[in-house]
Amino acid sequence: xxxxxxxxxxxxxxxxxxxxxxxxxxxxxxxxxxxxxxxxxxxxxxxxxxxxxxxxxxxxxxxxxxxxxxxxxxxxxxxxxxxxxxxxxxxxxxxxxxxxxxxxxxxxxxxxxxxxxxxxxxxxxxxxxxxxxxxxxxxxxxxxxxxxxxxxxxxxxxxxxxxxxxxxxxxxxxxxxxxxxxxxxxxxxxxxxxxxxxxxxxxxxxxxxxxxxxxxxxxxxxxxxxxxxxxxxxxxxxxxxxxxxxxxxxxxxxxxxxxxxxxxxxxxxxxxxxxxxxxxxxxxxxxxxxxxxxxxxxxxxxxxxxxxxxxxxxxxxxxxxxxxxxxxxxxxxxxxxxxxxxxxxxxxxxxxxxxxxxxxxxxxxxxxxxxxxxxxxxxxxxxxxxxxxxxxxxxxxxxxxxxxxxxxxxxxxxxxxxxxxxxxxxxxxxxxxxxxxxxxxxxxxxxxxxxxxxxxxxxxxxxxxxxxxxxxxxxxxxxxxxxxxxxxxxxxxxxxxxxxxxxxxxxxxxxxxxxxxxxxxxxxxxxxxxxxxxxxxxxxxxxxxxxxxxxxxxxxxxxxxxxxxxxxxxxxxxxxxxxxxxxxxxxxxxxxxx
Numbered sequence: 001x002x003x004x005x006x007x008x009x010x011x012x013x014x015x016x017x018x019x020x021x022x023x024x025x026x027x028x029x030x031x032x033x034x035x036x037x038x039x040x041x042x043x044x045x046x047x048x049x050x051x052x053x054x055x056x057x058x059x060x061x062x063x064x065x066x067x068x069x070x071x072x073x074x075x076x077x078x079x080x081x082x083x084x085x086x087x088x089x090x091x092x093x094x095x096x097x098x099x100x101x102x103x104x105x106x107x108x109x110x111x112x113x114x115x116x117x118x119x120x121x122x123x124x125x126x127x128x129x130x131x132x133x134x135x136x137x138x139x140x141x142x143x144x145x146x147x148x149x150x151x152x153x154x155x156x157x158x159x160x161x162x163x164x165x166x167x168x169x170x171x172x173x174x175x176x177x178x179x180x181x182x183x184x185x186x187x188x189x190x191x192x193x194x195x196x197x198x199x200x201x202x203x204x205x206x207x208x209x210x211x212x213x214x215x216x217x218x219x220x221x222x223x224x225x226x227x228x229x230x231x232x233x234x235x236x237x238x239x240x241x242x243x244x245x246x247x248x249x250x251x252x253x254x255x256x257x258x259x260x261x262x263x264x265x266x267x268x269x270x271x272x273x274x275x276x277x278x279x280x281x282x283x284x285x286x287x288x289x290x291x292x293x294x295x296x297x298x299x300x301x302x303x304x305x306x307x308x309x310x311x312x313x314x315x316x317x318x319x320x321x322x323x324x325x326x327x328x329x330x331x332x333x334x335x336x337x338x339x340x341x342x343x344x345x346x347x348x349x350x351x352x353x354x355x356x357x358x359x360x361x362x363x364x365x366x367x368x369x370x371x372x373x374x375x376x377x378x379x380x381x382x383x384x385x386x387x388x389x390x391x392x393x394x395x396x397x398x399x400x401x402x403x404x405x406x407x408x409x410x411x412x413x414x415x416x417x418x419x420x421x422x423x424x425x426x427x428x429x430x431x432x433x434x435x436x437x438x439x440x441x442x443x444x445x446x447x448x449x450x451x452x453x454x455x456x457x458x459x460x461x462x463x464x465x466x467x468x469x470x471x472x473x474x475x476x477x478x479x480x481x482x483x484x485x486x487x488x489x490x491x492x493x494x495x496x497x498x499x500x501x502x503x504x505x506x507x508x509x510x511x512x513x514x515x516x517x518x519x520x521x522x523x524x525x526x527x528x529x530x531x532x533x534x535x536x537x538x539x540x541x542x543x544x545x546x547x548x549x550x551x552x553x554x555x556x557x558x559x560x561x562x563x564x565x566x567x568x569x570x571x572x573x574x575x576x577x578x579x580x581x582x583x584x585x586x587x588x589x590x591x592x593x594x
Contacts, residue, residue, distance in 0.1 A: 002029055002038040021058055021073045024127040027158060028061065028071075031167040037064040067121030067175045067191065074128055078135035086142045102146065121191055123174030126152045150174075156254075165250050165287065226368035228347075228386070228397045232435055233414075233559035234405020237371035238522060241343040242274065244369055246281055248341045249291035260339040262361070263297045266346040268505040269515070270522045271297050274345075276509075300350070304357060307337050325353055333360045342368045346521060348377040352384040359390055374431055375418060378518060378553045383545075402440040405524050406559050407447025409586075411439070413565075414558035416582045417551070417575075424548050448564045451580055457531055457568050458488060462495045464566055465512065468527050474499050475509040478525035480517050480557050482532045489514055517557040528561030534569030534576035551575075 004025070025042050032038040041060040059071040084093050091100040126147060132155045136144065150173055157166040222244065229237050245263055252259035265271060274297050282289060298306075305320035311331060317323045338361055344350075347370040362368060370391070377383070386393035403411055415436055419425055428436065454460040461479065468477050481488060489502045492514065501508035504519045515523070517530075536554050537547055554575050558565060569576040 002032040002035050002040055004029060004040050004042060016075050017073075020075050020127070020129050023129060023158070024059060024071065024073045024153075027127075027153075027167055028059070031164040031171075032061075035063065038062065061171055065191065066172075067123065069171050069174055070122065070124045072124065072126050074126060075130055076128055077130040078132070078138070081131070081139055081143055081147075084143060085140075086146050091143075091146055121175065123171075124151065125170050125174050128152055129155055129158055131155055165247070165285065166254070169247065222367055222369060224365055224367060226370065226391050226396060228370045228372060228391070228393050229400065230372050230374075230397055230431075230435065231400030232373060232403055232411075232439060233376060233556070234403050234524065234562075235373075235400035236402070236404060237373065237400060238274070238277075238345050240400070241345055241369055241371050242277055242281060244367075245278065245295045245341070245343055246285070246287065246291065248367070249294040250287060252294055253288055253291045259294065259341060261295045261341040261343070262303070262339040263295060263343045264300050264303065264345065265297070265522070266299060266349050267519060267521065268299060269507055269519060270345065271299055272506050273522065300354060300357070303337075307333055310334055310337070321354065321357070325356055328356065328360055337361065338363050338366075340366055342366055343371075344368070345371045346376075347372040348374050349379050349382055349521070350384075351379075351381050352388060355389040355391070374428060375436070376521060376552060376556050378521070378549060378556060380549070399435055401435055401438055402442065404442050405562055407563055408441040408444035409447035410449055410561055410563075410565050411441060411447075411559065412586070413449045413579070413582055414555050415439075416586075417558060417579060418555050420578050420582075421548055421551055423544070424551060446563070447561075449558075449567070449579075449583060450565070451567045451569070451576065451583060453569055453572055453576070455570060457570055458491045460568055461488075461529055461531055462492060464529060464568075465492070465496065468529075468564075469499075469512075472526050473510075474512045476526040477512045477529070478520065478523060478527070478560055479512060479514040479529045479531065480520050480560065481514065482535050482538075483516055485532070488531070517553050520560050521556055524560055524562060526562050527564040528557075528566070530557050530565065530567045532569060533557070533567045533579065534571050534574050536575035538574070 021043070025040065028040050032040070039062045041062065044057060044060050057070045058073045061069040061071060080093065083095055084091055086092070087099070089102050089105065091102075092098070093100075128147075131152070133149075136147075136149060136152070136154065139147075151170065153167060153170050157170075229240055231237050241263065245261055248259055248261055252261075263274060265274060278292055278295060278297070281287075282292060296303075301321050304324045308315060308317075308320045308324045308327070311324070311327055311334070315323060340363060342358065342361055344358065358368070368391075406414070418436070425436070452460055452464070465477065465479070479492070489500070492512075493500045493502075496512065499511055500514060501511040502514045504515045507513045507515075507523065513523075513525075517536075533554065537550055539546060539550065558567075567576065567579060572580055
């Protein structure tokens with residue numbers, strides 16, 4: 001729960017001003033009740049050494065790794081503001097002659113009084129509980145410029161069912177610009193200085209939220225155009241897109257303004273997972289369940305099939321996407337299929353012509369967010385560059401460096417496996433925001449990777465599975481094979497009746513799921529068993545680019561496990577031999593550090 005910090009000698013006042021300040025405090029506390037690393041400083045009095053005097057904003061909100069927000073609480077209503085004007089950057093109430101400073105100036109003044117910061121992780125927000133959205137839009141333009149609506153929490157925002165999300169939006173949104181312009185390490189360093197001044201004796205813990213600070217910043221910052229969200233496996237690309245879908249659906253629900261939201265991904269298994277994840281977020285955040293009806297989750301191919309059926313109902317084809325792209329050279333997509341918010345996951349697996357459909361789906365003011373990780377580009381004909389897609393990546397790419405899924409030892413092993421191909425690494429370094437050497441691991445010294453070489457891989461897998469089921473629930477275990485191994489699947493089904501799921505289109509939460517390396521994209525499990533890794537490179541096509549693509553497939557398989565990864569093969573050769581060498585090198589390095 002957020003910490004409420006106030007001076008012990010604070011005396012409550014029986015005034016309207018103090019009443020609405022307490023109301024703002026209560027709303028903030030509820031909005032951030034699950035954020036243990038948030039501190040809300042009520043009626044602070046802070047000594048500014050630069051000026052030799054105290055500074056006293058109404059409320060300061062502070063979150064580790066994110067920033068601080070100055071909150072000004074005013075009892076201003078429509079009648080008051082209608083009789084105001086703006087003179088020399090200050091708000092002037094004409095009947096009384098009183099003037100009020102611009103909040104942006106107050107932020108700068110506050111910072112200057114405390115310290116000299118190059119990157120200023122400080123925002124501001126107005127709480128105006130006596131002003132409605134409707135009345136705001138009736139105010140003169142100069143007053144609206146003084147009180148930009150994205151920085152104001154209005155009367156309607158105090159609704160008991162929705163205020164939490166709207167307040168979070170305004171708070172995080174006021175800080176979003178810093179994360180697009182200033183390196184994270186600069187922000188972190190300045191936050192340490194700011195924290196020492198604001199809370200010199202207060203320890204602020206880390207929290208476990210649905211979204212981390214960078215992800216939530218991005219969610220609120222993207223209000224038009226497109227963004228590219230790049231990060232490694234388990235960095236939260238999909239989670240960020242999920243948060244954006246929920247956020248836009250909630251805004252649509254509250255405003256009663258119809259917003260079309262489409263979430264596109266690559267496989268049916270991911271469609272099922274994303275739908276489950278959306279339901280979980282709505283449940284955790286205690287949001288209206290109806291907002292789920294506003295979000296369509298589809299594969300690109302199935303959505304293309306729906307459009308094709310409308311455009312050309314008599315055409316029958318096994319390739320709906322390619323057929324539709326052919327038709328779109330002469331026709332446009334019906335308006336009913338165009339969307340206001342388009343979220344595209346696993347974009348690295350798209351072929352270049354498919355972006356033509358993305359362009360056709362957007363409206364003039366559509367919001368588009370792409371989730372992409374080129375280290376997981378595992379399909380043929382996908383070696384495009386952003387400049388060729390019609391979506392410029394320059395200045396529009398956000399990198400997520402923190403890896404949440406795989407423990408440090410698992411991730412280190414997978415990255416070293418990729419680095420065995422120097423040409424592949426050179427190609428990845430040519431990208432904006434190359435991340436492999438700058439990754440931040442949540443648990444750097446945890447995790448287990450073990451290789452088992454045996455003449456009987458089926459029996460070895462069964463024995464290992466039996467052991468894992470003592471520590472994990474069935475749905476927390478994932479078994480991966482190079483291709484569809486029907487005999488292997490039948491063997492495990494007989495050994496573990498009613499505990500095995502081989503349906504790649506619909507993963508089970510109460511069974512051990514078996515799928516292929518390729519189909520495991522986007523999936524995760526506490527423990528992963530990878531069978532047949534020695535056969536990873538056993539393809540007829542032995543061209544360097546094909547082997548490079550298969551190496552990425554191996555990287556995908558290795559990074560599905562969160563805590564334990566077991567790799568089983570019959571011979572120490574090919575990819576499995578490389579993995580053994582990597583683990584032996586790591587073992588020697590670890591011993592040398594003891």
